[in-house]
Amino acid sequence: MDLLSFMVLFACILVSSLKISVANDSIKVSQSMHDGKTLVSKGGKFELGFFSPGSSQKRYLGIWYKNIRIQTVVWVANRENPINDSSGILTVNSTGNLVLTQNESLVWYTNSHKQAQNPVVELLDSGNLVIRNEGDTDTEGYLWQSFDYPSDTLLPEMKLGSDLRTGLERKYIAWKSPDDPSPGDIFRVLKLYNYPEIYMMKGTQKLFRYGPWNGLCFSGIADLRNNSIYGFNFVRNKDEVYYTFSLVSDHVITRTVTNQSGSISRYVWAVGEDQDWKVYRSYPKEFCDTYSLCGPYGYCVSTQSQSCQCLKGFSPKSPERWNSSDWSQGCVRNKPLRCKDKLTEGFVKFKGLKVPDTTSTWLDESIGLEECRVKCLNNCSCMAFTNSDIRGGGSGCAMWFGELVDMKMYVIGGQDLYIRMDASELEPVHRHKKKMGTIVAATVAAICGVLILLSTYFVCGIRRNNAGNSLSEVYNEKHMDDLDIQLFDLLTIATATNDFSTKNKIGEGGFGPVYKGILTNGQEIAVKTLSRSSWQGVTEFINEVKLIAKLQHRSLVKLLGCCIQEQEKMLIYEYMANGSLDSFIFDDRKSKLLQWPERFHIICGIARGLMYLHQDSRLRIIHRDLKASNILLDENLCPKISDFGIARTFGGDQFEGSTSRVVGTSGYMAPEYAVDGLFSVKSDVFSFGILVLEIVCGKRNKGLYHTDMNHNLVGHAWTLWKSGKMLDLIDLNMKESLCVVQEVLRCLHVSLLCVQQYPEDRPTMMSVILMLESNMELVDPKEHGFISRNTLGEIDLRSNRKDTCSSTDVTMTLLEAR
Incomplete structure (x- = not known):
């Protein structure tokens, strides 16, 4: 060549x-x-x-x-x-x-x-x-x-964190060895919890935690402060969350490196005779920096011969193991919490702590310590609180939910933390004050109990309601970690949708109806309800919440929050003014609004969103149900991928998986998935190829397009490709004057490459984008691998599924354990 x-x-x-x-x-x-x-x-x-x-x-x-x-x-x-x-x-x-x-x-x-x-x-x-x-x-x-795409080294003015506008995550991954710069399994990352913080990770295991930013420093590394060599800053706003450092003098050369050994080292170049890199600081720096060394409600203190201690009011859960220096089970309360009324409990102030892991926290920077105490007291799930900013006497409110882990006691420094305790564990003066204020306290508690819905629900993690089981009984609570979305109460959503009026209904799928709503602030929302008879259960619901809450990309639908109350489960999305793509391309009247420039823009937008899922998001995500009805269009006809209820996630080095139960939609499934349950990024590529054909042709793949009544759209396209008549596929509703013929033919060509029978023959989404947006030479496609309805019947998938179809789509709904 x-x-x-x-x-x-x-x-x-x-x-x-x-x-x-x-x-x-x-x-x-x-x-x-x-x-x-x-x-x-x-x-x-x-x-x-x-x-x-x-x-x-x-x-x-x-x-x-x-x-x-x-x-x-x-x-x-x-x-x-x-x-x-x-x-x-x-x-x-x-x-x-x-x-x-x-x-x-x-x-x-x-x-x-x-x-x-x-x-x-x-x-x-x-x-x-x-x-x-x-x-x-x-x-x-x-x-x-x-x-924006760092390796293992953080230089001055580089960012460690995320761009919330684009979903770009800047994390620092160690080299495998000095001879091999490929990504190891040790990395430094900023987790976007409500109260964000930086971790050193090994795969999914937390090794070391900076502690949250408190306005002056990170709680877990109090000695990391501005100095004569460098200054640093932590930024958190609606657009970005990141840590960065800058040099005090341009004559200093310094960098921090994430090492495969599990440490973070700051190096400074020594001038003069030494001419070498010197380690200025390194973390973790001591035994007590080991993540969760002392278990729940235990804290580590490096100056004691017994490093792990139980907080006052707590005792070792397993005294025998504790005494043998196995502290992993941590400590338990001497007096269990009752939460019958607000007079039976209060808070004990612990000084000089590295505050606990912030995975399950709530943050409000607009209120002070006293209002923070009231909110925490009126929520039985709240275990501790403190100021989120310790400067100038303190401000802001951080609250912890669930067990408190990975605490450390400092001899000098640290923060105050107020931990929930039974009233019998409080100091006498506190109990006296409570007795004297019984009437006032009871009145305030009653009012707060009505007003503060967080006392029953918090970040989609229901502890208990009167109408049914709690989520923690249906779905292990540890899987609710990392959620960072708003919780809506049922009354708010009912008001926004005019009590779920049929006039507000904008769609329906196998999961249940979708309603348009308007919040009191004027924001338009789409409410996806999960019907009680739906096949999609709590597992699928939580799966969708966990996935979408972490995804930020212009071609993915934005999840605003969720509502789980009584028997209702709902997802609250940004409202898409133009509804789903299928309502346009398969409608003779509306399809005329989608001329070729709009269709090409939609195809490229979907491709970029899918590439983000496969390659650029925090986890590799396989959607498994890409179809026209799951592509939503905003007011500018920009596409957004939606519905992640059956999506699967993989780690950085995993590309495929298998299942004995197939879920997805007939007409879009790759053959290896439909027949053998094998799915990968290439099965999403197959679905994308089907979708491109439908967008260009304006017809459903599942229709019949040949006189022998056996060809679907893919088969029909393949026949026309071999006969050199691909232009016959173009939707007649598109005006010829607006068509760029070479672009149309290129899209059709790419679609046939995507639907080839064998996964290894199909391109990656990165290659798809390159082919769509350039004039590069394309190879000829091999024969497609579409599985027809007749074939699906032969492999007996129908006999094992519950039909949840509209008049146009049939969705395979066999549930599988995740």
Whole structure:
């Protein structure tokens, strides 16, 4: 293959000549960088090029300090896909993306969807590799930047945390070894709990916890404060949550590294005769920093011969194991809580603590300590509270729910924590005050008991209601961790939907009806109710809540909150003014509103949302029910993927799974899934291919399109493809004047690549986007693997399912354990 064909194949990269010299700190569209060449930032601080780590012979594209004699790599592009020789080439294409190739093979590729105009790649003196439009110096206008996709090293001005607008999560993953920069299983991440905090993790296991930010420092590392070397900041607002540090002096060189050993080390470059990296600080720094070492209601104190102690009012749950230094079971109360009325309980103040793990917390920065105490006292599930900001006498309110774990006692420093205790454990003066204020306290408690619905419900985790079982009995409460959404009470939702009036009903699926509502603040919402007769139970409901609460992307529907009260279970979404995609493309009148520009925009938007699920979200997510009715359209006809009730999540290195019970929708399921229960990202790709065909053609896949009454839309498209008549598929409701024929044919071509029989033949969603948005050459598709209704009948799936179909969709509803 000649060079020009190769460049067309991988992204429309226009290379006028390989002899053009590379600019010192930048690359333009007409330039490329080979192995052996480098970019150097203008101030000479950082260098970008190809390197081999340690004793390895493999080649990687990375960034390192330019003038430090020990090569110290701070960022690696192709961590998971090394180059075997010196044939690597880095180029920037006209869409504003970097492409790394080796011998005509794609190695690594950036994924910017911003508008590119004369894009330039530049290495900055901060160590940030950026793609920007030529002449644009605004940092907010970067098309892409390496600081958003860190490796193991945190540099000054880099962020550890999440962009809530895009769902981008910046976490720092250790190298597997000094010879292997591929991602290890140790990483540093900021968890977006109500009261966020940073953890060192090993897979799903928590190793070390910073403690939440208290306005001055992190509660668990009180010695990490502004100093003569660097200052740091913690930002939490509606757009972003992150930690960052900045240098006091430009002459200091410092970085923090996440190590595969499970430690975080801050290094400072020693000038003068030493000329080496010195460890300035390292965490965890002592035995007591081990996560949850002392179990529930235990705390660790490094100055004691017995490191773990029980809080006052608590005793070891297993004295025998405790005395043998096995503290994992922690401590239990001497006097169990009764919560019969507010006079039987109160709070004991504990000083100098690293406050507990914040997984199950509630935060309100607008109220003070006394109002915080009242709220906690009136909620039997609230176990502790304190100020969220300790500056200037304290402000804000943080409340803990469930067991208190991972506490540490400081000799100097720490925070106050108020822990719920039985009245008999309170100091006499407290009990006297309570007795003197019986009438007032009882009155206040009664009023608060009516007004504060959190006393029964909190963050979708019901402890008990009078009408049925609690969620904790149906679904283990530990699976409710990490939820960060608003809880709506039933009265609010009933008022918003005009008491679930039929006039407000905007749709219905197997789960139950969907209603439009308007909150008292004027916000429009969509209320997805789970009918009591629905196949979708608490498991599916919680699954959807847990998934969507963590996902933030412009092509995914936004979950505003949930309601679980009495026998009702509801999800509260942002309202999509134009409803579902199927209501447009399969309706002769409304489909005329979707001309080709709108349809192509919808196809690309769905593709980006699906790629986010498969590749860029915190967990790899397989949707398993991608179809036209699960694509919602906002007022601008922008698509948003919805309905994650049967989705499955995987860790970073897992791509597929299997099940003995198939769930999904007839007409969209991949053959390996429908027949053998095997699902992967490629089964979602198959469903996407079906969806693209339906969008272009305006017809359902499950219809009959051939005289032998045996072809569905996929089979019909395949027949026309072989006969060279693909244009016959185009929806007649689209005006020819608005059609870009080459774009339409490319979409149809890509759709057939997506529905090939074998998963390994189907492209990834990243490749799909590249094919849709470029003029790269496409390979011919192999025969499709669609499973017809007749075949589904033969494998006897119908006999095992409950039908939950509308007039147009049949959803397989066999439940499976997750």
